[in-house]
Amino acid sequence: MAFEGLSERLQKVFSTLRGKGKLSEDDVRKVMREVRMALLEADVNFDVVKGFVKQVRERALGAEVMDSLSPSQQVIKIVDDELTKLMGEEAVPLNKAPHIPTIIMMVGLQGAGKTTTAGKLAKYLINNDKARPMFIAGDVYRPAAIEQLKTVAQQVGAPVYEEGTDKDPVEIVKNGLAQAAENKNDYVIIDTAGRLEIDDKLMDELARIKELAHPNEILFVADSMTGQVAAKVAHGFDEQLDITGVVLTKLDGDTRGGAALSIRSVTGKPIKFIGQGEKLDQLDVFHPDRMANRILGM
Amino acid sequence: ANFRSVDEEFFDDLEELLIESDVGYETAMRLSDELREEVKLENVKKRSDVSDVIVKKLVDMYDEEGKEEDNSLKFSKDKTPTVFLFVGVNGAGKTTTIGKLAHRYQQEGKKVLLAAGDTFRAGAIEQLQVWGKRVNVPVQASKAQTDPASVVFDAVHRAVAEDFDILLVDTAGRLQNKEGLMRELEKIKRVITRELPEAPQEVLLVLDGSTGQNALSQAKQFNETTDVSGIVLTKIDGSSQGGIVLAIRNELHIPVKLVGLGEQMDDLRDFDPEKFIYGLFKELIVGSGE
Ligand SMILES: Nc1nc2c(ncn2[C@@H]2O[C@H](COP(=O)(O)OP(=O)(O)OP(=O)(O)O)[C@@H](O)[C@H]2O)c(=O)[nH]1
Ligand SMILES: Nc1nc2c(ncn2[C@@H]2O[C@H](COP(=O)(O)OP(=O)(O)OP(=O)(O)O)[C@@H](O)[C@H]2O)c(=O)[nH]1
Ligand SMILES: [K+]
Ligand SMILES: [Mg+2]
Ligand SMILES: [Mg+2]
Numbered sequence: 046m047a048f049e050g051l052s053e054r055l056q057k058v059f060s061t062l063r064g065k066g067k068l069s070e071d072d073v074r075k076v077m078r079e080v081r082m083a084l085l086e087a088d089v090n091f092d093v094v095k096g097f098v099k100q101v102r103e104r105a106l107g108a109e110v111m112d113s114l115s116p117s118q119q120v121i122k123i124v125d126d127e128l129t130k131l132m133g134e135e136a137v138p139l140n141k142a143p144h145i146p147t148i149i150m151m152v153g154l155q156g157a158g159k160t161t162t163a164g165k166l167a168k169y170l171i172n173n174d175k176a177r178p179m180f181i182a183g184d185v186y187r188p189a190a191i192e193q194l195k196t197v198a199q200q201v202g203a204p205v206y207e208e209g210t211d212k213d214p215v216e217i218v219k220n221g222l223a224q225a226a227e228n229k230n231d232y233v234i235i236d237t238a239g240r241l242e243i244d245d246k247l248m249d250e251l252a253r254i255k256e257l258a259h260p261n262e263i264l265f266v267a268d269s270m271t272g273q274v275a276a277k278v279a280h281g282f283d284e285q286l287d288i289t290g291v292v293l294t295k296l297d298g299d300t301r302g303g304a305a306l307s308i309r310s311v312t313g314k315p316i317k318f319i320g321q322g323e324k325l326d327q328l329d330v331f332h333p334d335r336m337a338n339r340i341l342g343m
Numbered sequence: 344a345n346f347r348s349v350d351e352e353f354f355d356d357l358e359e360l361l362i363e364s365d366v367g368y369e370t371a372m373r374l375s376d377e378l379r380e381e382v383k384l385e386n387v388k389k390r391s392d393v394s395d396v397i398v399k400k401l402v403d404m405y406d407e408e409g410k411e412e413d414n415s416l417k418f419s420k421d422k423t424p425t426v427f428l429f430v431g432v433n434g435a436g437k438t439t440t441i442g443k444l445a446h447r448y449q450q451e452g453k454k455v456l457l458a459a460g461d462t463f464r465a466g467a468i469e470q471l472q473v474w475g476k477r478v479n480v481p482v483q484a485s486k487a488q489t490d491p492a493s494v495v496f497d498a499v500h501r502a503v504a505e506d507f508d509i510l511l512v513d514t515a516g517r518l519q520n521k522e523g524l525m526r527e528l529e530k531i532k533r534v535i536t537r538e539l540p541e542a543p544q545e546v547l548l549v550l551d552g553s554t555g556q557n558a559l560s561q562a563k564q565f566n567e568t569t570d571v572s573g574i575v576l577t578k579i580d581g582s583s584q585g586g587i588v589l590a591i592r593n594e595l596h597i598p599v600k601l602v603g604l605g606e607q608m609d610d611l612r613d614f615d616p617e618k619f620i621y622g623l624f625k626e627l628i629v630g631s632g633e
Contacts, residue, residue: 085368088555091359155578155606156434156551160465186606188442188473193466196487200465241581268434272365272555274583281582295433298518300557323433323464 087301132333137315153266155239158294164197165328178232181221182207242281275304294320364586426542431549433516436577442474443611458498459484461515519564552585577603
């Protein structure tokens with residue numbers, strides 16, 4: 046049923062065709078119906094699925110499959126191929142500024158994992174780049190957001206610039222950047238409050254922070270359990286901020302994570318990291334091929 | 344979707360709308376088949392009538408899945424405190440919902456206590472304390488990283504000793520596939536029941552309204568571990584309306600009891616199925632007006 050693997054389901058479809066020799070157009074259609082279902086059950090956006098299925102069908106009807114000895118394997122391979130391609134074939138590293146500091150800004154919906162990921166990124170940079178990052182506490186809305194960031198910062202051993210909750214976040218970021226320049230921090234990670242992409246006032250706040258800070262990296266942090274709306278939300282953030290990359294969180298769960306494909310498709314921006322746990326070392330570089338298999342349940 | 348006429352294309356569009364609402368592939372197929380029958384049965388021809396039939400049918404279906412239950416919150420029948428236990432995955436909105444509900448009961452003149460049962464996440468205790476201060480309700484807390492069950496134990500004792508009406512228990516977010524963490528939750532619930540045999544009166548699963556098919560797995564696993572009595576659907580002030588609860592209702596018969604509509608203390612409502620269905624399919628309804 047719902048979470049049965051795709052290969053298993055495709056095998057089932059093909060078992061009814063066994064002994065038929067070549068695949069007919071009708072056979073391909075049957076297979077693609079299964080693929081479509083698998084993608085929709087993995088939460089890949091409806092329009093993205095439509096485009097994808099069309100693309101794969103065309104390839105599957107081409108000579109390479111129709112004349113192949115093991116058409117089922119061939120179709121699975123095409124699906125996997127195309128999905129990996131769609132997901133952006135290889136890992137894309139973090140942007141780095143020509144002069145210090147490199148400025149990274151975290152954005153996204155409420156509860157997606159921005160603050161936790163900010164901490165993970167700092168740890169990653171300290172471990173891999175011997176970096177000396179500083180955080181700016183730009184969330185003045187969520188109760189105890191600053192305490193949360195400070196606890197995380199203490200765990201990774203990096204300072205936090207904060208001015209409490211009474212000031213305009215744009216002002217805080219401005220002062221924080223001055224502090225970072227003074228301390229010669231090589232990375233600045235700006236935590237921002239979660240917000241809806243349809244909240245004009247708060248989206249404008251992010252635009253003003255962007256204008257002021259000229260971040261090298263605007264990372265859209267997305268919960269991998271998000272459903273059909275993932276595409277719309279990602280598009281909203283990208284349209285208003287021109288994001289530079291994506292972090293997918295909570296992939297340590299049992300979600301298929303089709304949101305990954307939707308987000309990548311509608312923004313065209315690379316998924317750079319995935320979050321695989323609540324601990325600060327549970328951040329991994331994104332691998333498109335593994336994600337493709339996961340979405341398909343293979 | 345564009346609902347021009349009541350033909351096959353109409354039902355294709357309906358199917359698409361259902362899938363885009365996260366009700367799930369199978370539920371979408373089943374619903375659109377049943378709706379096709381219903382429209383035929385009622386012999387509806389005008390588009391403007393179809394959406395009425397469909398929404399009515401959806402509300403009926405929603406109600407039918409839970410005929411035996413009502414979606415009101417349950418309270419202690421005697422003088423002992425009522426306990427609500429909040430469970431759910433990371434970042435769903437548990438702590439915020441507790442703040443909002445504390446505000447509601449405080450306004451009603453009830454004596455409310457909060458238990459800071461999330462001792463794990465950075466800043467979780469402080470977050471609940473800020474809420475406590477904001478809505479003027481005390482918080483039973485101990486230090487970070489202590490055993491959550493012992494905090495909850497203390498809170499239950501205090502609630503009894505100091506005659507609180509309601510105790511709202513916060514817990515750390517956890518993904519439903521983490522066995523160890525799910526067992527910890529089981530233990531927290533056991534501690535409550537050991538002290539107050541009728542409690543917790545509610546185990547509320549807090550579900551982010553933008554969640555996709557994984558919500559079904561969340562509902563299943565949390566239900567197995569803690570016997571969930573209701574769902575709080577949060578963040579439906581966003582672009583998503585939480586269609587997945589239709590699938591949950593269908594498979595597990597767990598009613599939605601509350602909805603979260605924002606981050607402020609007043610942004611909490613009782614669940615209204617009719618309004619929910621209208622919200623989910625407003626495109627269909629708006630479309631029929633043309
Ligand atoms: N299991 C798991 N939990 C995660 C992951 N990333 C974040 N979390 C948890 O998700 C919850 C929300 O994380 P936060 O970092 O507070 O999210 P946020 O986007 O900063 O939230 P707001 O500031 O309220 O918008 C917390 O319980 C985190 O511990 C992950 O990769 N896996
Ligand atoms: N827009 C909107 N945001 C909400 C709603 N409910 C909660 N939030 C926000 O979502 C984020 C996460 O909420 P929390 O209450 O911390 O969620 P939680 O389930 O306690 O999170 P963990 O304890 O980390 O698992 C915060 O930024 C809240 O302000 C809602 O109904 N609408
Ligand atoms: K979420
Ligand atoms: Mg945060
Ligand atoms: Mg919480």
